[in-house]
Amino acid sequence: xxxLKNKVSLGLNHxxxxxxxxxxxxxxxxxxxxxNKKAFxxxxxxxxxxxxxxxxxxxxxxxxxxxxxxxxxxxxGLIHNTEPSCDCSKSNDSCC
Numbered sequence: 758x759x760x761l762k763n764k765v766s767l768g769l770n771h772x773x774x775x776x777x778x779x780x781x782x783x784x785x786x787x788x789x790x791x792x793n794k795k796a797f798x799x800x801x802x803x804x805x806x807x808x809x810x811x812x813x814x815x816x817x818x819x820x821x822x823x824x825x826x827x828x829x830x831x832x833x834g835l836i837h838n839t840e841p842s843c844d845c846s847k848s849n850d851s852c853c
Contacts, residue, residue: 763801763802765801765802765804765806765821766806766820766821766822767788767798767801767804767806767810767819767820767821768819768820768821769789769796769797769798769818769819769820770817770818770819770820771795771796771797771818773816773817773818774795774796774816774818775794775795775816775818776791776794776795776796777815777816778791778796779810779813779814779815780796780810780813780814780819781796783809783810783813784809784810785805785807785809786800786803786804786805787799787800787803788800788801788803788804788810789810796818796819804821806821806822806823807823808821808823811823
């Protein structure tokens with residue numbers, strides 16, 4: 758499943774990552790992979806901002822603003838049968 762392109766709040770600090778692969782194991786959408794003993798983001802747009810990766814990263818290498826990004830707008834749209842929108846067109850940077 759894809760969400761809104763280039764709007765996910767997911768971040769990865771490569772310097773803090775030790776390549777333990779916990780993020781790979783807990784991510785329900787396969788957003789992460791391991792290469793050269795470090796995590797990398799395979800497909801940022803597949804992130805649903807559930808924050809499972811952040812909550813399980815013992816090294817504080819992952820950041821995500823769960824529930825405030827545009828992925829949340831997709832869920833709201835699905836639940837209410839409307840088009841997903843986080844009002845980014847209004848230059849409201851707090852949502853994206």
